[in-house]
Amino acid sequence: xxxxxxxxxxxxxxxxxxxxxxxxxxxxxxxxxxxxxxxxxxxxxxxxxxxxxxxxxxxxxxxxxxxxxxxxxxxxxxxxxxxxxxxxxxxxxxxxxxxxxxxxxxxxxxxxxxxxxxxxxxxxxxxxxxxxxxxxxxxxxxxxxxxxx
Amino acid sequence: xxxxxxxxxxxxxxxxxxxxxxxxxxxxxxxxxxxxxxxxxxxxxxxxxxxxxxxxxxxxxxxxxxxxxxxxxxxxxxxxxxxxxxxxxxxxxxxxxxxxxxxxxxxxxxxxxxxxxxxxxxxxxxxxxxxxxxxxxxxxxxxxxxxxxxxxxxxxxxxxxxxxxxxxx
Numbered sequence: 001x002x003x004x005x006x007x008x009x010x011x012x013x014x015x016x017x018x019x020x021x022x023x024x025x026x027x028x029x030x031x032x033x034x035x036x037x038x039x040x041x042x043x044x045x046x047x048x049x050x051x052x053x054x055x056x057x058x059x060x061x062x063x064x065x066x067x068x069x070x071x072x073x074x075x076x077x078x079x080x081x082x083x084x085x086x087x088x089x090x091x092x093x094x095x096x097x098x099x100x101x102x103x104x105x106x107x108x109x110x111x112x113x114x115x116x117x118x119x120x121x122x123x124x125x126x127x128x129x130x131x132x133x134x135x136x137x138x139x140x141x142x143x144x145x146x147x148x149x
Numbered sequence: 150x151x152x153x154x155x156x157x158x159x160x161x162x163x164x165x166x167x168x169x170x171x172x173x174x175x176x177x178x179x180x181x182x183x184x185x186x187x188x189x190x191x192x193x194x195x196x197x198x199x200x201x202x203x204x205x206x207x208x209x210x211x212x213x214x215x216x217x218x219x220x221x222x223x224x225x226x227x228x229x230x231x232x233x234x235x236x237x238x239x240x241x242x243x244x245x246x247x248x249x250x251x252x253x254x255x256x257x258x259x260x261x262x263x264x265x266x267x268x269x270x271x272x273x274x275x276x277x278x279x280x281x282x283x284x285x286x287x288x289x290x291x292x293x294x295x296x297x298x299x300x301x302x303x304x305x306x307x308x309x310x311x312x313x314x315x316x317x318x
Contacts, residue, residue: 014306018280018287045313052261053281057254059185059194061177066170 005032009039017046154218162209173202176219179283180226186278187230189267197233201226223283224293227275234271261316268315273308280305 012029015021021029033040153175160168177198184194204225205212212221254262266274279285279293287305291298 010310011303011306014309015302017309018302018305020287020302042313045316046309049309049312049316050281052258053277056182056186056258056262056282058178059181059191061181062195065177065195065198066173 006036006039006042009033009036010042013039013043013046017050151217151219158218169202169206172205172218176222179219180222183223183278183283184226184230186266186282187227187271187275188233193233197226197229200229231271231275264318265312265315269308269311273311276301276304277308277312 009029009032012021012025016026016029033043154172157168157171161172180198180201181194184197185191188194188197201222205222269277276290279290280287285293287298287301291301294301
């Protein structure tokens, strides 16, 4: 039995381990194993390897190991929000900041003009109404006196 | 997706963070095991599993899991293990790191890890762990690696053969 032949049968043994060996090749393999101690050893070692690999112990999961640990950096925690939401918040924040930077003096003037306008409306309207009312009451009283007289 | 995962995932999407912790508790041991034996380090496995869940959290509102949450987590963790190994390229330290990941073992297992498993490349270790530890079928591995089933069979044979040759030295 030459080496090339054994390599072929070793591949069959590997396939048999994976339960992938067609039945016709199963018979061929059994015939070979009956006469080849090297391939029988290979088969025994394959089974032994599998046993060790399948019995590799679990890895200890440390205490306090959580999906989102408290020690996580704040920016990683922020990333837990959906990206479109995060992008929208960032856009609004940057937009607001840029608007605030744009012309701070102009906005102050506008505010003061508004307050002046409010005051002027109040100062103009109230006395005017009162004056009209006073005049009209005076007129009425005058008219009444005239009527009495 | 199994019923528990589906219920918890929907709860988490609805805003219940505790549901994510339940998913984490259910899957972290299996993920840790694969990642520790693939990267060769307990602490790196922990980092990879944590990063996997951060990525899941980032997908909160837009992830549609059609098959299995366990598969999604596993594939994500596996990709991260490979990214890590590509960045580091430190095969020399794999023995030490694998031993670190497996303290308190019997002598035969320690010998197997130190003298056989750690001598494989990350790709070879991944393949044999997918088959023997995670129990993936040849067909499932072929789909995962985007290769033919015959390629998987040949690669598995080569890894097994290599492990035997290393073990005899």
